[in-house]
Amino acid sequence: MIGILMNMNQSVSQPSSSTSKNIGKTGVFIVNLGTPDSPNTPDVRKYLREFLMDGRVIDIPFIPRFLLVNGIIAPFRSPKSAKTYKEVWLPEGSPLKVYGLAVEKMLQEALGDDYVVKLGMRYQNPSIESRLMEFQKMGLTEIIVIPFFPQYASATTGSVYEEVMRVLSKWQVMPSVKFVNQFLAHPKFLQGFVQNAQKYLQAHQYDHFIFSYHGLPERQIRKGDCTKEVCKLGSCCDTLHAMNQHCYRAQCFETTRLLVKALNIPEGKYTTCFQSRLGNDPWIKPYTEDVIKELPKKGLKSVLAFSPAFVADCLETTLEVGEEYKEVFEKEGGEHWDLVESLNDSPIWVETLVDLVKTC
Known part of the structure; x- marks a missing residue:
């Protein structure tokens, strides 16, 4: 009997060569926040409703969230948002989707035939569910999920995790699944912003450097402190350590420190x-708009701005930081304002993703 079992085990553990050739493909699922299907008001309204009804984005009970989003925000904000989307819309479509599809193609070419790369959006199209259903039919050994957010936040990376697992939980058979939590310290991610900044640094002397990140309500940061003792929304973010390593605010400050070191920017400069406050509740500080209003009063008339929470240019970078904040700065007496582009579809961003896949 023992001999029979040994022979059976050997036959199971040694699949035929014809079978092994069909095993080993890895799905690489790159996911960004999302975009309306068009810059027209109905599509923008649809996008805002899906986005803002996410309980991780507006983290209040369902009924008041439903009334707020569908009764106030979506109806009144969508026409204005549609106008701004039209300002950044490319001939090929939404910048977020255009850059994302370009990266999908470039990453597939860089990784080769052992991988299948697909782009998904947390909100709208191509949806996470539709892309995962495509993966399901491929017999993949594993899926690596890379949310396109350098710093972890519940409203972004956490929401992607939740939606991916919601879909996968319906599968009878699930492959191995790995998630990239954050990549703020990846050398090539940092190098990408340094490279993009060089043309500005070579052309102009700047009095000050702004690192503007997307804001979050303070309550969401406090919720992330499971100890209820570490988070003070102040000097607790001066270093990144074990107890605040998942804090979005602390990760943003760490990103700045790493970029400042790579760019050789002196302390105090x-x-x-x-940025991007919504509503009357307090959001994490300092607020970008308040900061830039004070700079000219201190004699700081020339600024180079970065938006290192975004890997692709969009409304929050091109329009908000690149144009709206420039107008505010100049209105207060500032003279020169430049914005460093995001990584978009640059080769070094694709190299970053290859490294993340290979080391996941």
Whole structure:
């Protein structure tokens, strides 16, 4: 009997060569936030409703969230948002989708035939569910999920995790699944912003450097502190350590420190701040708009701005930081404002993703 079992085990553990040739493909699922299907008001309204009804984005109970989003925000904000989307819309479509599809193609070519790369959007199209259903039919050995957010936040990376697992939980058979949590310290990610900054640094002398990140309500940061003792929304973010390593605000400050070191920016010549407030509740500080209003009063008339929470240019970078904040700065007496582009579809961003896949 023992001999029979040994022979059976040997036959199971040694698949035929014809079978092994069909095993080993890895799915690489790159996911960004999302975009309307068009810059027209109905599509923007549809996008805002899906985005803002996510309980990780507006983290209040369902009924008040439903009334707020569908009764106030989506109906009144969508026409204005549609106008702004039209300002950044490319001939090929939404910048976020255009850059994303370009990266999908470039990453597939860089990884080769052992991988299948697909782009998904947390909100709207191509949806996470539709892309995962394509993966399901391929018999993949594993899926690596890379949310396109350098710093972890519940409203971004956490939401992608939740949606991916919601879909996968319906599968009878699930392959191995790996998630990339954050990549703020990846050398090539940092190098990409340094490279993009060089043309500005070579052409102009700047008085100050702004590192502007997307903001979040303070309550969401506090919720992330499971100890209820570490988070003070202040000097607790001066270093990144075991107890605050998943704190979005602390990760943003760490990103700035790493970029400042790589760019050789002296202490006192840069500020980390947060943009895109929504509503009346307090959001994480300092607020970018408040910071830039004060700079000209201090004699700082020339600024180079970075948006290192975004890997692709969009409304929050091109329009908000690149144009709206420039107008605010100049209105207060500033003279020169430049914005460093995001990584978009640059080769070094694709190299970053290859490294993330290979080391996941």
